[in-house]
Amino acid sequence: MEIKDLLKNLHLIEIRTRKKMQGGLASSYRNVFRGQGLEFSEVREYVEGDDIRLIDWNVSARFHNLYVKQLMEERELNIITALQASRSMDFGTTDKTKFQAAAEVAATLIFSALHTGDRPGLVLYGGRGPVDYVAPKKGTHHGFVLLHKLLDSPLAGDAPETTELMKFLTHGLKKRSVVFLIGDFIYSEWDPDLLEMAARRHDLIGVALLDPAELSGPAGGILRLEGRGLTPRPVAIGGRARDRYRERVQERLAFVRGVFQKARADFLLLQTDSPYEQELHQLFMRRIASSLT
Numbered sequence: 001m002e003i004k005d006l007l008k009n010l011h012l013i014e015i016r017t018r019k020k021m022q023g024g025l026a027s028s029y030r031n032v033f034r035g036q037g038l039e040f041s042e043v044r045e046y047v048e049g050d051d052i053r054l055i056d057w058n059v060s061a062r063f064h065n066l067y068v069k070q071l072m073e074e075r076e077l078n079i080i081t082a083l084q085a086s087r088s089m090d091f092g093t094t095d096k097t098k099f100q101a102a103a104e105v106a107a108t109l110i111f112s113a114l115h116t117g118d119r120p121g122l123v124l125y126g127g128r129g130p131v132d133y134v135a136p137k138k139g140t141h142h143g144f145v146l147l148h149k150l151l152d153s154p155l156a157g158d159a160p161e162t163t164e165l166m167k168f169l170t171h172g173l174k175k176r177s178v179v180f181l182i183g184d185f186i187y188s189e190w191d192p193d194l195l196e197m198a199a200r201r202h203d204l205i206g207v208a209l210l211d212p213a214e215l216s217g218p219a220g221g222i223l224r225l226e227g228r229g230l231t232p233r234p235v236a237i238g239g240r241a242r243d244r245y246r247e248r249v250q251e252r253l254a255f256v257r258g259v260f261q262k263a264r265a266d267f268l269l270l271q272t273d274s275p276y277e278q279e280l281h282q283l284f285m286r287r288i289a290s291s292l293t
Contacts, residue, residue, distance in 0.1 A: 025277050028284035029112045033077060033178055033203075043067045051288075078136045078175055079113035079120045080202075081106045082165065083150065084183030086126035086157045093213040094273045101272040102182045102209050103150045108277060109180055114143050122146045123168070124153055126160030126183065131168045136177070160187075166194035170201050182207045184214075186252040192259045199263040205283075206260045206267045208253070215271070217245040 031051040043056050046066035054068040083106050089099035096104075106122070113120040120143065121136030134149055160183070169179060179198075185208040198204055222234050253269065260267040268283050270276050 025108075025112065025281045025284075028281050028288065029116065032284040032287045033079070033116075033118070043069055077113075077118040078177035079109060079118050080123060080136065080173065080177045080179045081109050081120065081146075082123040082125060082131075082169070082179055082181045084126040084160060084188075085124045085132075085153050085155055086160045086183075087155050088158070088184055088187050089126075090155045091214075092211055092272055094211065096272055098184055098209055098211055098272055099155060101270075101276070103147075105182060105207060105209070105270070105276050105280075106150055106180075107147055108280070110143050110146050114138070114140060120146060121177070122149060123165070124149070125162070125165040125168075126188075127154070127156040131165055131172075133168070133172070161189050163189075163191060163194060166191065166198045169198040169204075170194070173202065176202055178203045178205070180205050180207055182209060184208065184210055185256045186210070186214075186249065190256060190259050192262055195259055195265070196263040199260075199265040204260075204263070204265040206256075206265055207270060208256065208267070209270045209272065211272050215246070215249060217242040217249075 031049070043059050044067065046055065046060075046068050050068050056067050056069050059067045083102055085099070089102065090097055092098060092100070110120040110122075117138070119136035119138050122134040124132040132149075132153075134146060165181075173179075179202045181204060185206070195204075218237050222236055257267050257269075266283065266287065268279060270279060
């Protein structure tokens with residue numbers, strides 16, 4: 001990608017994300033990840049979208065206006081986006097590949113963190129080498145550094161082993177963080193015990209992102225099968241083959257979802273053509289609702 005195109009994409013992503021943050025996603029993000037039971041800092045006037053659980057009723061009654069408690073952790077939360085950067089993400093039958101869609105989701109999370117005063121960081125995993133980590137910091141400039149890293153990242157390696165990633169999250173990421181784990185997931189190897197250890201260490205949220213064709217299967221007819229190390233050849237795809245393919249995909253998704261559920265980590269399935277900001281907002285609202293019960 002040319003540097004001028006890269007910079008254009010960075011600013012377009014930032015502008016789109018800023019607009020989305022003006023809606024319900026901003027308040028639901030802020031409320032679901034606001035620190036709870038941590039060191040009290042100060043009170044400030046209530047603004048629309050604040051968590052009503054943090055209203056200080058004594059101060060509000062004294063000054064005849066609503067005030068909320070400000071917690072120290074609100075300004076010091078680490079939000080880590082761990083994004084799969086293997087070749088399996090370089091696939092798409094819509095207007096974007098899985099990696100491009102994942103980068104947009106990551107950008108939304110990065111600027112959501114910056115919008116609320118949190119510190120975004122980035123982990124790229126699944127390539128040929130070890131995990132690539134950019135430590136969390138504040139500031140819009142850091143947000144563009146992370147986006148530059150995302151858009152300029154080469155995709156390499158086959159379906160990733162997640163062992164090294166889980167070990168890094170458990171032992172290498174020292175400060176407890178909110179970790180959004182984004183990838184296609186169904187091609188990866190998962191160790192339930194390692195995922196559970198990482199989920200005990202951090203607030204872990206899995207975001208599986210697939211192309212619609214990966215869920216529905218290939219169209220029927222004669223297809224040309226190509227791949228690395230394969231001799232191109234025609235393959236006949238019938239209704240029975242498509243049904244079996246869909247069954248296998250759903251079985252694999254059920255396994256991955258079960259691994260996350262066992263680890264008590266959230267799991268969200270997106271498609272490359274999903275209205276992902278709405279689905280993230282719904283996930284955050286579900287988390288808020290569950291914390292009130």
